[in-house]
Amino acid sequence: MPYVELKNVTKRYGNVEVINGLSLGVEEGSFTALLGPSGCGKSTLLRMVAGLEEITSGQCFIAGSEVTKTPPAQRGVAMVFQNYALYPHLTVRQNIAFSLSLARVPRAVQDERVGRVASLLQLEELLERRPAQLSGGQRQRVAIGRALVRDPNVFLFDEPLSNLDAALRSQMRVELAKLHQEVKTTMIYVTHDQVEAMTLADRIVVLDKGNISQVGSPLELYNMPANRFVASFIGSPAMNFFPATVSGKSGRDVALTLPGGHSATIISRGDRLADGGVEVGVRPEHFKLGDAGGAGAAFDGTIGIVEQLGNSTLLYVDTAAGQMIVEAEGNLQVASGEKVGLTIDHTRSHMFGQDAQAI
Amino acid sequence: MSNVSSNAAVAKRRGPSWLGGVLLTLISAICAAVWFFPLYWALVTSFRHDDETVKSFGLIPENPTIDGYLYVIRNSNLPLWYLNSTITSVTITIVAVFMAACAGYAISQLRFPGRQLLWWIILASFMIPVPALIVNHFVIIASVKLLNTYPGIILPMLVTPVTVIVYKQFFDSLPKEFREAAVMDGANEFQLLLRVFLPMNWGITTALAIITFIGAWNSFLWPFLAQQNEKMMTVTVGIVAVRDSFGVFYGRFMAGAVLASLPVALAYLIFQKRVTQAITLSAGIKG
Numbered sequence: 091m092p093y094v095e096l097k098n099v100t101k102r103y104g105n106v107e108v109i110n111g112l113s114l115g116v117e118e119g120s121f122t123a124l125l126g127p128s129g130c131g132k133s134t135l136l137r138m139v140a141g142l143e144e145i146t147s148g149q150c151f152i153a154g155s156e157v158t159k160t161p162p163a164q165r166g167v168a169m170v171f172q173n174y175a176l177y178p179h180l181t182v183r184q185n186i187a188f189s190l191s192l193a194r195v196p197r198a199v200q201d202e203r204v205g206r207v208a209s210l211l212q213l214e215e216l217l218e219r220r221p222a223q224l225s226g227g228q229r230q231r232v233a234i235g236r237a238l239v240r241d242p243n244v245f246l247f248d249e250p251l252s253n254l255d256a257a258l259r260s261q262m263r264v265e266l267a268k269l270h271q272e273v274k275t276t277m278i279y280v281t282h283d284q285v286e287a288m289t290l291a292d293r294i295v296v297l298d299k300g301n302i303s304q305v306g307s308p309l310e311l312y313n314m315p316a317n318r319f320v321a322s323f324i325g326s327p328a329m330n331f332f333p334a335t336v337s338g339k340s341g342r343d344v345a346l347t348l349p350g351g352h353s354a355t356i357i358s359r360g361d362r363l364a365d366g367g368v369e370v371g372v373r374p375e376h377f378k379l380g381d382a383g384g385a386g387a388a389f390d391g392t393i394g395i396v397e398q399l400g401n402s403t404l405l406y407v408d409t410a411a412g413q414m415i416v417e418a419e420g421n422l423q424v425a426s427g428e429k430v431g432l433t434i435d436h437t438r439s440h441m442f443g444q445d446a447q448a449i
Numbered sequence: 450m451s452n453v454s455s456n457a458a459v460a461k462r463r464g465p466s467w468l469g470g471v472l473l474t475l476i477s478a479i480c481a482a483v484w485f486f487p488l489y490w491a492l493v494t495s496f497r498h499d500d501e502t503v504k505s506f507g508l509i510p511e512n513p514t515i516d517g518y519l520y521v522i523r524n525s526n527l528p529l530w531y532l533n534s535t536i537t538s539v540t541i542t543i544v545a546v547f548m549a550a551c552a553g554y555a556i557s558q559l560r561f562p563g564r565q566l567l568w569w570i571i572l573a574s575f576m577i578p579v580p581a582l583i584v585n586h587f588v589i590i591a592s593v594k595l596l597n598t599y600p601g602i603i604l605p606m607l608v609t610p611v612t613v614i615v616y617k618q619f620f621d622s623l624p625k626e627f628r629e630a631a632v633m634d635g636a637n638e639f640q641l642l643l644r645v646f647l648p649m650n651w652g653i654t655t656a657l658a659i660i661t662f663i664g665a666w667n668s669f670l671w672p673f674l675a676q677q678n679e680k681m682m683t684v685t686v687g688i689v690a691v692r693d694s695f696g697v698f699y700g701r702f703m704a705g706a707v708l709a710s711l712p713v714a715l716a717y718l719i720f721q722k723r724v725t726q727a728i729t730l731s732a733g734i735k736g
Contacts, residue, residue: 140633142629142632142633161632162629162632162633163632163633163634163635163636167633168633169629169630169633171626171629171630172626173624173626175624175626175627175629175630177627177630177631177645177648177649178649179648179649179651180648188631188634189633189634189635192634192635192636192640192644193635236630236634240634
């Protein structure tokens with residue numbers, strides 16, 4: 091039985107439906123990321139679990155109890171906000187102990203629990219400072235400490251790292267992962283950053299326009315996207331897409347005619363393949379560079395822009411199917427304007443039908 | 450070479466800026482003198498003999514005297530009026546500011562039927578001058594037999610729409626995450642107001658309290674109508690009443706005026722640093 095469960099949940103603001111009859115289960119102790127573009131309803135979903143948004147219809151369960159109408163403080167959840175929401179007039183110690191002081195927990199117990207949290211998050215030296223005297227990363231740790239001190243059943247994170255610079259974000263990702271390993275509490279984490287979701291979560295829920303597009307582990311989503319939306323959203327640089335026509339089938343091998351007249355064979359996932367047009371998706375690292383006009387090449391093209399990233403090289407190649415992004419080895423020596431041939435890794439390419447579902 | 454030219458450019462920029470500073474200081478000094486002179490004149494007059502007041506226009510009294518002060522203290526109910534003013538002003542300040550904070554919080558943060566209508570009523574009441582309501586106040590207070598009592602003075606002065614408006618705008622400006630974080634922590638509405646929202650900017654409360662206190666202490670029209678009993682009068686009403694009994698004695702009258710305004714001046718001088726400090730601190734609130 092899921093630890094956090096949403097059953098057929100709908101959220102409407104006036105006539106606008108933000109969440110459409112969504113059902114989702116989150117296992118105890120898991121780190122689940124709600125991932126999607128802005129406006130997909132991921133924060134609304136999290137806030138409904140927190141109790142900060144009313145559920146228009148449907149039910150919410152935490153630890154087996156229905157909490158649909160339960161006030162936020164009684165749900166056993168703690169939330170870390172995007173802008174930290176630290177009380178500026180209180181010290182770090184008072185911020186962390188705030189919920190305990192509201193609950194009239196004895197002072198000695200407050201001090202003990204604040205000390206434990208401060209030690210876990212390396213905040214001991216900062217306890218008497220005010221939020222304005224802290225760096226972004228320190229504020230974030232205090233916000234996490236404020237949630238941690240309540241010893242909640244579920245942690246909710248609403249884009250907690252989006253206000254940090256790239257280096258600090260990377261550092262905080264590691265700290266959050268370590269924290270989850272230590273406390274082993276169920277965590278639900280909202281983000282629009284697929285890198286955060288892929289690196290932190292053991293399970294990702296991809297949301298699109300208030301619906302679940304796919305649920306799976308980071309590698310499942312990356313290697314077996316259920317539809318075009320997930321395929322395009324997961325992975326950086328994004329997957330290349332181009333149209334193709336089915337010219338023959340043999341078991342799960344599908345022969346395709348590509349723009350420009352070349353052909354390629356791709357392995358389909360099942361039998362749901364219809365004749366006619368499909369859309370093919372190839373990740374940048376699943377193209378192989380070769381000579382222009384070489385045997386087996388799916389496209390011939392001309393290198394436009396070359397981005398040397400050190401560990402890899404990104405090539406923007408103009409082909410008959412449009413511009414393709416190709417990820418090649420880091421020390422590749424190529425020049426803009428050079429003619430190349432692109433071969434597809436047919437075992438790791440994807441096909442999508444007219445309904446944008448993977449086939 | 451480029452350093453030299455850039456230094457010259459800086460010096461050129463500094464020239465007019467320095468001159469502007471001097472001009473600004475001069476204008477400020479003139480304005481301050483114009484504002485301060487009547488106060489100074491009242492103070493000087495309170496230390497003069499009355500015959501000197503009508504004959505001399507010197508800036509310093511020729512034969513300073515505290516007769517005016519001694520007379521006012523010995524021959525009026527000034528200590529009692531001080532007490533009355535203190536009781537009414539402090540009560541009005543505490544109750545009016547607290548009520549305004551509650552009202553501003555409710556209108557800003559709570560969702561209830563009629564909230565918007567209430568807000569418009571408060572805005573509209575802000576536009577009605579107090580003298581226009583005086584007759585109504587008098588009739589109501591008289592009908593509940595509260596004339597010549599403390600509640601009679603205090604009650605009509607508790608309604609301060611401008612304070613509600615200031616609080617409402619302040620609470621509106623706070624990110625909603627503060628409220629949500631406190632709600633998640635288990636705070637009820639009173640705890641939210643008293644432990645989160647108000648302490649975030651004591652500068653506003655301090656400033657509003659001082660303004661309300663000064664307004665209450667200096668108020669004249671309503672206390673003048675509400676108190677006919679000399680023992681229930683406030684300072685501002687009392688000194689006007691005794692002026693008539695003194696006759697034309699400028700020294701005594703000015704001594705009474707100085708004594709009446711002394712607590713207000715002291716209150717501002719004492720809290721001035723606190724107001725400045727609180728506003729400076731609150732400017733750093735970002736969350």
